[in-house]
Amino acid sequence: MSETMVHIVDDDAAMRDSLAFLLSAEGLASRLYEGGAALLARVGELEPGCVITDIRMPGMNGMELISQLRQQGVAHPIIVLTGHADVPLAVQAMKAGVVDFLEKPFDDVVLLRALRTALTQGQSEAARLSQSAEVGALAALLTKRERQVFEAIASGDSNKTAAIKLGISPRTVEIYRANVMEKMKAHTLSDLVRMSMMLNDANA
Amino acid sequence: MRAITRRLRTLTEQRPRVLTYGATALALVVVAGLWTLFRLSTPEAPLLYWLSPVVCACAILGGPGPGLVATALGLAIAWLIVPDGGGAQLAFAASGLAVSLVGYLVRRERRRDHRMDLALAEREAHLGSIYDTAPDGLIVIDEIGVIRSFSAGAERIFGWSAAETLGRNVSMLMPAPDRGSHDGYLGRYLKTGERRIIGVGRIVVGERKDGSTFPMELAIGEIRSERGRAFTGFVRDITERQAAQARLQELQAELVHMSRLTAMGEMASALAHELNQPLGAIANYLSGARRLMDRPGDNPDRIAEALEKAAAQAMRAGEIIRRLRDFLSRGEGERRVVSIQKLTQEACALALVGAKESGVRVQYNFDPAVDGVLADRLPVQQVILNLVRNALDAMDGAVRRELLVTTAHSSDGMTMVSVADTGAGVAPGTKLFEPFVSTKTDGMGVGLSISRTIVEAHGGRIWTEPNPGGGAIFRFTVPLAPVGEPVEAGP
Numbered sequence: 001m002s003e004t005m006v007h008i009v010d011d012d013a014a015m016r017d018s019l020a021f022l023l024s025a026e027g028l029a030s031r032l033y034e035g036g037a038a039l040l041a042r043v044g045e046l047e048p049g050c051v052i053t054d055i056r057m058p059g060m061n062g063m064e065l066i067s068q069l070r071q072q073g074v075a076h077p078i079i080v081l082t083g084h085a086d087v088p089l090a091v092q093a094m095k096a097g098v099v100d101f102l103e104k105p106f107d108d109v110v111l112l113r114a115l116r117t118a119l120t121q122g123q124s125e126a127a128r129l130s131q132s133a134e135v136g137a138l139a140a141l142l143t144k145r146e147r148q149v150f151e152a153i154a155s156g157d158s159n160k161t162a163a164i165k166l167g168i169s170p171r172t173v174e175i176y177r178a179n180v181m182e183k184m185k186a187h188t189l190s191d192l193v194r195m196s197m198m199l200n201d202a203n204a
Numbered sequence: 205m206r207a208i209t210r211r212l213r214t215l216t217e218q219r220p221r222v223l224t225y226g227a228t229a230l231a232l233v234v235v236a237g238l239w240t241l242f243r244l245s246t247p248e249a250p251l252l253y254w255l256s257p258v259v260c261a262c263a264i265l266g267g268p269g270p271g272l273v274a275t276a277l278g279l280a281i282a283w284l285i286v287p288d289g290g291g292a293q294l295a296f297a298a299s300g301l302a303v304s305l306v307g308y309l310v311r312r313e314r315r316r317d318h319r320m321d322l323a324l325a326e327r328e329a330h331l332g333s334i335y336d337t338a339p340d341g342l343i344v345i346d347e348i349g350v351i352r353s354f355s356a357g358a359e360r361i362f363g364w365s366a367a368e369t370l371g372r373n374v375s376m377l378m379p380a381p382d383r384g385s386h387d388g389y390l391g392r393y394l395k396t397g398e399r400r401i402i403g404v405g406r407i408v409v410g411e412r413k414d415g416s417t418f419p420m421e422l423a424i425g426e427i428r429s430e431r432g433r434a435f436t437g438f439v440r441d442i443t444e445r446q447a448a449q450a451r452l453q454e455l456q457a458e459l460v461h462m463s464r465l466t467a468m469g470e471m472a473s474a475l476a477h478e479l480n481q482p483l484g485a486i487a488n489y490l491s492g493a494r495r496l497m498d499r500p501g502d503n504p505d506r507i508a509e510a511l512e513k514a515a516a517q518a519m520r521a522g523e524i525i526r527r528l529r530d531f532l533s534r535g536e537g538e539r540r541v542v543s544i545q546k547l548t549q550e551a552c553a554l555a556l557v558g559a560k561e562s563g564v565r566v567q568y569n570f571d572p573a574v575d576g577v578l579a580d581r582l583p584v585q586q587v588i589l590n591l592v593r594n595a596l597d598a599m600d601g602a603v604r605r606e607l608l609v610t611t612a613h614s615s616d617g618m619t620m621v622s623v624a625d626t627g628a629g630v631a632p633g634t635k636l637f638e639p640f641v642s643t644k645t646d647g648m649g650v651g652l653s654i655s656r657t658i659v660e661a662h663g664g665r666i667w668t669e670p671n672p673g674g675g676a677i678f679r680f681t682v683p684l685a686p687v688g689e690p691v692e693a694g695p
Binding site for chain 1: 489495
């Protein structure tokens with residue numbers, strides 16, 4: 001992975017610097033940008049690799065940056081970092097083609113795993129399709145209620161909102177949610193969101 | 205037909221006049237008849253001499269009309285019987301006129317008296333009906349506090365009948381501590397003339413015959429007469445109004461809580477985001493450093509640099525928290541010198557609406573030496589209201605339900621307000637004053653934490669200790685007013 005570059009966009013200098021330090025400790029090269037505009041200015045000469053961007057930033061926010069990048073044909077996998085209570089926004093980002101999102105502060109192991117996935121993604125369309133079939137098979141095992149909870153959660157609803165929508169208690173939603181995670185072999189919420197998108201693609 | 209009845213009626217109405225004239229003529233004829241019959245005439249007492257008392261009587265009793273008629277009739281009779289004596293007749297006529305004039309004056313005076321009597325009686329009837337139908341109670345006491353009058357309204361409000369209260373001391377209508385002090389209040393007023401309630405009006409607590417208490421609006425007027433002073437009290441039961449007000453205040457307090465919570469929620473979200481930056485950076489630096497340490501090679505400088513940067517980020521996180529605390533301590537209200545007793549009584553009156561009905565015995569003990577405090581009235585009242593409401597909640601279902609509210613000197617030279625209950629008490633170690641900690645099933649855990657914020661913003665302390673007789677005591681302190689500052693009367 002040494003020939004790839006991680007492009008880090010964050011308005012917070014300490015965050016940028018510390019991320020770069022962490023990645024360098026793992027032998028990953030990075031380039032730092034203090035905002036979306038700085039990254040877009042280099043669109044033509046971007047080294048291959050991936051993009052890590054914050055969502056809440058002054059000026060251009062993360063969502064705007066993502067859509068700009070896609071419009072200008074930048075196909076780099078994107079990882080989104082979110083603050084507290086930004087989950088619905090992160091789900092929206094996933095639907096816009098982001099490969100993963102992480103809540104700050106994040107575990108370095110989780111970040112590095114997400115990075116590796118991102119850096120190897122997009123190389124094998126066949127792998128993605130087979131994965132999609134696998135997810136479909138797993139989803140077929142869900143009960144009707146589990147499926148409803150799965151969809152609600154993956155669309156960015158909190159446990160409470162999902163509970164109100166489905167007319168059950170938040171506690172029950174929690175139990176269903178745990179069941180869904182286990183049956184779907186998902187580790188994080190972003191896994192669920194990604195699977196949900198795959199299923200929707202397959203159905204479409 | 206109608207004409208006839210009207211005629212009859214006027215005739216009957218005129219009957220007294222007809223009778224008077226008839227009686228006048230009759231009296232004259234009778235006297236003249238008797239004179240003729242018994243030959244009473246002497247040179248010293250001619251007929252006119254006998255008739256003049258009749259003229260007098262007619263003029264005085266019947267007025268000028270009958271007097272004049274009697275004079276003329278007397279002259280005519282005398283002329284008929286003894287047709288001479290011109291001089292005596294002239295004198296008789298003159299005295300008859302004079303007596304008639306006197307009769308006129310007497311009659312006029314009597315009429316005026318009669319009219320005044322009528323007006324007085326009418327006014328009395330008016331006042332009486334006002335007195336009896338006024339929804340407010342009216343109580344008149346003399347200058348030593350003895351009830352002299354107790355209206356129907358007062359009977360309705362207090363449950364006592366007028367007969368039961370007249371002649372007794374008015375303190376029977378108030379709960380302690382006023383019951384014991386009322387004579388003192390009166391005595392002080394008579395001695396100093398300093399008005400605390402007279403002409404001002406105030407909300408106080410009354411006690412009914414059945415021992416229940418209720419908030420009432422009391423206005424007092426003073427009557428000074430030759431027979432000494434008396435005081436009129438107008439009493440209005442405001443239980444319902446106050447219950448509505450209490451509900452309103454509760455809603456307002458809830459609103460304040462909610463808006464504060466919303467603000468806190470927004471702040472928490474902003475704070476989380478802001479804190480996540482340095483925390484995330486710290487995590488990255490430390491994880492990176494640990495990874496470097498796992499690797500063979502010479503990286504001590506890079507590791508040291510990362511650790512230093514992590515420490516700086518920790519300081520930054522601390523700075524964010526300090527800013528938050530500054531923000532929370534902002535928004536102080538206006539501090540004034542206020543009477544802690546009055547402030548406490550008002551808050552308690554609100555908090556205790558309905559408490560008597562649920563069988564809670566309430567006692568107060570105020571130390572006048574620490575009465576003037578420097579405080580922002582409403583927030584401090586909110587603290588007291590919270591504490592008293594909590595105390596009542598704590599005693600819900602308890603066998604012994606006694607609430608004691610006191611003010612006293614605290615050990616650190618402030619005024620200490622204590623609210624003691626006989627409820628279940630507080631389990632040791634409960635972090636009662638932390639936000640979102642509640643021992644109630646439906647509590648939000650906001651009241652005491654806000655109370656603490658308020659008390660600490662005043663420079664005081666709030667704490668709890670077990671009540672030696674069972675239950676809990678909540679105490680807080682407020683700074684005493686500087687000596688010599690006048691205490692504000694409040695709204």
